[in-house]
Amino acid sequence: xxxxxxxxxxxxLRWFCREDYLEEIEGDLTEVYIKEAxxxxxxxxxxxxWSVVKCFRPEFMKSFKNKxxxxxxxxxxxxxxxGWRNIIKHKTLSFINVAGxxxxxxxxxxxxxxxxxxxxxxxxxxxYDRIVRVxxxxxxxxxxxxxxxxxxxxxxxxxxxxxxxxxxxxLAIRGDIVTYKNQQLYxxxxxxxxxxxxxxxxxxxxxxxxATALNEPYSIILTQSSAKKYFGENDPIGENLTINMYDxxxxxxxxxxxxxxxxxxxxxxxxxxxxxxxxxxEIANPDVLTLDGWGDSSFYTYILLKDxxxxxxxxxxxxxxxxxYVGDLFDIWRxxxxxxxxxxxxIHLHSNLQNEIGPTGSINNVYLFSAIGIFVLLLAGINxxxxxxxxxxxxAKEVGIKKVVGALKGQLIxxxxxxxxxxxxxxxxxxxxxxxxxxxxxxxxxGKILSPFDSLSLLYSLxxxxxxxGICSGAxxxxxxxxxxxxxxxxxxxxxxxxxxxxxxxxxxxxFTITIVLVTSIIIVNSQMNFIKHKDLGYNNEALLFLRVHxxxxxxxxxxxxxxxxxxxxxxxxxxxxxxxxxxxxxxGESETIDRNGKSIQLSTARLRTDSxxxxxxxxxxxxGRNFTSEAxxxxxxxxxxxxxxxxxxxxxSPQAAIGKPFxxxxxxxxxxxxxxxxxxxxxxxxxxxxxxYPVGERFSRITINLNHSESSAxxxxxxxTWRRHFPSSLLDYDFVDRQIGEQYWAEEQFSKIxxxxxxxxxxxxxxxxxxxxxxxxxxxxxxxGIRKVLGATINSIIVLLSGSYFMLLGISxxxxxxIAYYMMSRWLxxxxxxxxxxxxxxxxxxxxxxAIALITVSVQAIKAALMNPVKSLRSE
Amino acid sequence: MAQILGEFEELVxxxxxAQHDKAYGVSILENLEEELGKKLNISAIHVALKRMEDKGFxxxxxxxxxxxxxxxRKKYYIITALGKRMLDExxxxxxxxxxxxxKISFG
Numbered sequence: 008x009x010x011x012x013x014x015x016x017x018x019x020l021r022w023f024c025r026e027d028y029l030e031e032i033e034g035d036l037t038e039v040y041i042k043e044a045x046x047x048x049x050x051x052x053x054x055x056x057w058s059v060v061k062c063f064r065p066e067f068m069k070s071f072k073n074k075x076x077x078x079x080x081x082x083x084x085x086x087x088x089x090g091w092r093n094i095i096k097h098k099t100l101s102f103i104n105v106a107g108x109x110x111x112x113x114x115x116x117x118x119x120x121x122x123x124x125x126x127x128x129x130x131x132x133x134x135y136d137r138i139v140r141v142x143x144x145x146x147x148x149x150x151x152x153x154x155x156x157x158x159x160x161x162x163x164x165x166x167x168x169x170x171x172x173x174x175x176x177x178l179a180i181r182g183d184i185v186t187y188k189n190q191q192l193y194x195x196x197x198x199x200x201x202x203x204x205x206x207x208x209x210x211x212x213x214x215x216x217x218a219t220a221l222n223e224p225y226s227i228i229l230t231q232s233s234a235k236k237y238f239g240e241n242d243p244i245g246e247n248l249t250i251n252m253y254d255x256x257x258x259x260x261x262x263x264x265x266x267x268x269x270x271x272x273x274x275x276x277x278x279x280x281x282x283x284x285x286x287x288x289e290i291a292n293p294d295v296l297t298l299d300g301w302g303d304s305s306f307y308t309y310i311l312l313k314d315x316x317x318x319x320x321x322x323x324x325x326x327x328x329x330x331x332y333v334g335d336l337f338d339i340w341r342x343x344x345x346x347x348x349x350x351x352x353x354i355h356l357h358s359n360l361q362n363e364i365g366p367t368g369s370i371n372n373v374y375l376f377s378a379i380g381i382f383v384l385l386l387a388g389i390n391x392x393x394x395x396x397x398x399x400x401x402x403a404k405e406v407g408i409k410k411v412v413g414a415l416k417g418q419l420i421x422x423x424x425x426x427x428x429x430x431x432x433x434x435x436x437x438x439x440x441x442x443x444x445x446x447x448x449x450x451x452x453x454g455k456i457l458s459p460f461d462s463l464s465l466l467y468s469l470x471x472x473x474x475x476x477g478i479c480s481g482a483x484x485x486x487x488x489x490x491x492x493x494x495x496x497x498x499x500x501x502x503x504x505x506x507x508x509x510x511x512x513x514x515x516x517x518x519f520t521i522t523i524v525l526v527t528s529i530i531i532v533n534s535q536m537n538f539i540k541h542k543d544l545g546y547n548n549e550a551l552l553f554l555r556v557h558x559x560x561x562x563x564x565x566x567x568x569x570x571x572x573x574x575x576x577x578x579x580x581x582x583x584x585x586x587x588x589x590x591x592x593x594x595x596g597e598s599e600t601i602d603r604n605g606k607s608i609q610l611s612t613a614r615l616r617t618d619s620x621x622x623x624x625x626x627x628x629x630x631x632g633r634n635f636t637s638e639a640x641x642x643x644x645x646x647x648x649x650x651x652x653x654x655x656x657x658x659x660x661s662p663q664a665a666i667g668k669p670f671x672x673x674x675x676x677x678x679x680x681x682x683x684x685x686x687x688x689x690x691x692x693x694x695x696x697x698x699x700x701y702p703v704g705e706r707f708s709r710i711t712i713n714l715n716h717s718e719s720s721a722x723x724x725x726x727x728x729t730w731r732r733h734f735p736s737s738l739l740d741y742d743f744v745d746r747q748i749g750e751q752y753w754a755e756e757q758f759s760k761i762x763x764x765x766x767x768x769x770x771x772x773x774x775x776x777x778x779x780x781x782x783x784x785x786x787x788x789x790x791x792x793g794i795r796k797v798l799g800a801t802i803n804s805i806i807v808l809l810s811g812s813y814f815m816l817l818g819i820s821x822x823x824x825x826x827i828a829y830y831m832m833s834r835w836l837x838x839x840x841x842x843x844x845x846x847x848x849x850x851x852x853x854x855x856x857x858x859a860i861a862l863i864t865v866s867v868q869a870i871k872a873a874l875m876n877p878v879k880s881l882r883s884e
Numbered sequence: 885m886a887q888i889l890g891e892f893e894e895l896v897x898x899x900x901x902a903q904h905d906k907a908y909g910v911s912i913l914e915n916l917e918e919e920l921g922k923k924l925n926i927s928a929i930h931v932a933l934k935r936m937e938d939k940g941f942x943x944x945x946x947x948x949x950x951x952x953x954x955x956x957r958k959k960y961y962i963i964t965a966l967g968k969r970m971l972d973e974x975x976x977x978x979x980x981x982x983x984x985x986x987k988i989s990f991g
Contacts (some may be wrong), residue, residue, distance in 0.1 A: 013952070028930075030936070030956050030957055031908075031909060031930070031948070031957075031961070032909075032927075032930055034909075034953040034959070035909035035910050035926055035929075035953075035958030036926060036960060037954040038952060038953045039910055039926050041952050041953075042910075057925070058925055058926055058927050061925055061927035061928075062930065064931070066932075066934065067934075368964065392918075434977045516987075818901070
């Protein structure tokens with residue numbers, strides 16, 4: 008009977024034993040085993056195993072370090088040599104690869120820069136997690152309106168009433184005229200804050216004491232750049248600046264400089280150039296702390312909560328906390344106003360309230376751009392995969408030979424991965440260079456000054472992403488290549504890789520789907536922007552100039568003479584005063600009137616104060632009733648003009664019915680004397696709200712001037728001269744109404760530019776890939792084309808042969824992309840109350856544009872191949 | 885250089901010499917077991933043989949394939965001249981000392 012020794016022990020022996028000893032040891036062990044197994048089979052097995060274990064000693068073991076101490080340096084050298092030769096040999100292909108990858112990586116780098124910056128907002132604050140903002144909700148007939156502003160007495164009341172509050176600060180922000188050395192300059196973004204500002208937010212002072220710098224009224228801290236602007240290299244501490252802000256006289260108040268601070272970080276949700284004491288407001292307007300003050304929501308309240316306070320629960324607790332401070336008013340206010348908390352971390356990206364302290368970002372844009380960045384990277388990766396698979400046929404012989412001389416599958420995979428990682432790293436180098444060169448464009452698009460070289464961690468993650476991209480896009484081609492069977496390849500009957508074809512085709516479909524989606528989006532965005540530009544806003548906004556008065560007493564006093572002189576010039580037709588111009592946002596407030604049954608009702612309306620010329624200047628159509636008289640501001644019963652939306656909201660049957668109705672605005676009683684047609688005084692994002700217009704008198708802050716269309720520049724020159732003669736010491740700060748209106752769509756303009764650049768990029772990348780694929784197919788089919796031509800095929804039929812299959816793929820992409828684009832863009836259009844509709848032609852245009860470009864790309868190669876002389880391609884065989 | 889020959893190695897070497905040109909792992913094992921009257925493990929023989937081969941006391945050659953060894957060849961060991969001299973010295977050393985033992989009577 009033959010038995011064999013225990014398998015596992017034998018395997019183990021064979022695994023560890025040196026090969027020159029193995030023969031003898033295994034033989035001897037087996038002989039002993041066979042002899043013993045005749046009598047005691049079980050014991051023999053144990054003994055065999057035991058003997059193997061006893062052999063497991065260093066002197067019998069083989070060296071695991073280097074089985075073949077071969078020269079692996081040469082192998083790696085050949086990887087690079089062959090990789091390099093491949094790049095050189097297929098110049099077009101390599102160029103497409105590197106160009107595509109670096110375009111993708113450049114997009115990705117820029118997106119990553121932007122996204123990390125957006126996500127970093129306010130994180131520099133040490134108390135980031137504990138800071139919350141109090142926001143107000145106002146119930147109106149058209150729904151709840153959330154607003155970032157609150158009233159001045161609130162912070163102290165919250166501090167007194169709730170142990171959860173560790174500290175609180177009030178902020179106000181405004182831009183004003185600074186007079187320095189008899190020169191007036193407009194200084195934007197002056198922040199006013201309580202001294203607790205420095206305890207809550209993390210802004211350091213470079214000069215001055217944070218504990219006292221904001222204690223006194225009319226004290227101000229300058230940032231480094233504003234200190235430089237006014238004082239150069241001189242020490243500003245203890246100096247004074249005259250600012251037209253909270254001054255009784257109208258000539259500006261003296262602000263004492265008590266500190267200097269470094270410029271605040273750009274990734275703070277509020278930005279400022281100067282920081283004045285909030286006490287100033289209390290001194291100038293003592294009303295803000297009275298009962299009236301509770302109704303004056305013009306300030307921002309931030310709270311530092313104690314550690315471990317449940318923000319949600321506390322937010323509910325304060326919803327009507329003001330009740331005990333406002334007395335009888337609470338009966339009315341209870342249903343109108345409530346408050347809650349908003350965490351600091353939500354302010355930049357998740358908040359879009361009325362009266363935000365600064366422009367906010369949008370988390371949707373962060374998602375959208377991240378998605379686009381990844382998509383573009385995906386496109387570039389797909390290109391690489393497609394071209395590498397297509398090119399793999401050429402390298403089949405190389406693989407065959409390597410396998411014959413003993414290359415392992417793993418080594419081949421490693422070689423191709425090294426090649427692809429090498430290519431992506433090369434592309435990363437180019438893309439870093441590109442993003443550095445594109446910095447100016449990037450800054451123009453996003454308003455951010457960022458460089459990929461600022462953050463080491465970003466560079467590391469880019470490196471990581473590139474290597475990952477290289478591995479991912481190299482993996483599949485590497486598997487295919489290393490899987491070739493050497494015998495088949497070298498025999499010469501190797502069939503072209505049909506296996507990779509369906510994958511290649513589907514990747515192509517993915518690429519073009521993404522591209523068509525992006526191109527469709529850009530068409531829809533553009534058509535909405537066009538819609539905005541050409542929408543009839545209900546008033547005239549062309550050739551309208553407005554001046555900001557900035558509370559200059561000289562201007563207000565000398566206005567009548569100034570106006571009269573302006574009107575003598577034929578280039579100027581109308582001069583009107585008001586407290587606001589369309590596009591800049593009107594203030595909101597509570598009004599009261601009676602409905603058609605005589606029942607008193609509350610309305611929340613936008614407010615505008617104008618003179619009688621305002622309607623003519625803007626071409627606003629008075630539907631019913633009469634205009635203000637020129638002395639209207641002095642009337643005992645305040646005349647009020649409302650818009651159609653207000654008529655509808657009050658529930659009156661017609662504009663005529665509105666005339667003569669009592670109408671209280673805040674504390675002033677008045678009567679409706681006229682109704683104007685609806686006009687878009689706010690942006691097209693929002694529906695037209697009810698509006699109450701009442702006389703401005705001498706409290707105007709804007710002067711609107713109608714210029715002659717064709718000679719506006721001459722008119723401006725003349726205007727400047729006249730202004731200087733009338734108000735020699737006052738700043739002339741003018742702007743155009745249409746520019747002001749356009750500014751409301753700044754975010755959309757940026758958005759459309761960014762989407763445009765991305766769609767361009769993705770189109771380029773996709774076409775590069777397509778070009779590569781077709782030129783490859785053409786070289787593969789060069790003999791087939793030759794034979795076809797010899798047999799009489801026409802050039803057209805060959806072009807169709809080469810490009811026909813791509814046409815179908817593009818068709819599929821179009822089919823898939825339509826619903827995706829439709830869904831995405833209808834979501835985006837929902838941002839606008841007034842919007843264009845998505846119609847079928849947009850998809851047709853986008854689709855046919857992409858297909859046309861793709862077909863041109865394909866045809867260039869196809870025609871080249873079709874025109875080739877068949878003698879050339881067939882001669883060699 | 886003083887060559888060292890361990891006790892077990894000496895036994896194995898003796899057996900290699902005794903079975904001149906016919907000695908291989910299993911035959912050495914079996915004969916030693918018979919002489920000594922106790923069980924040995926084959927790997928001990930292997931260790932001793934390999935060490936002595938390194939020291940140059942034995943040399944080896946492969947024999948033909950036999951069926952009962954799972955197709956593996958036997959490895960035959962022959963004593964070298966150095967090995968023989970080592971054995972002779974060992975023998976002379978022991979014999980010399982042995983002869984110096986006086987006649988002792990064990991009551």
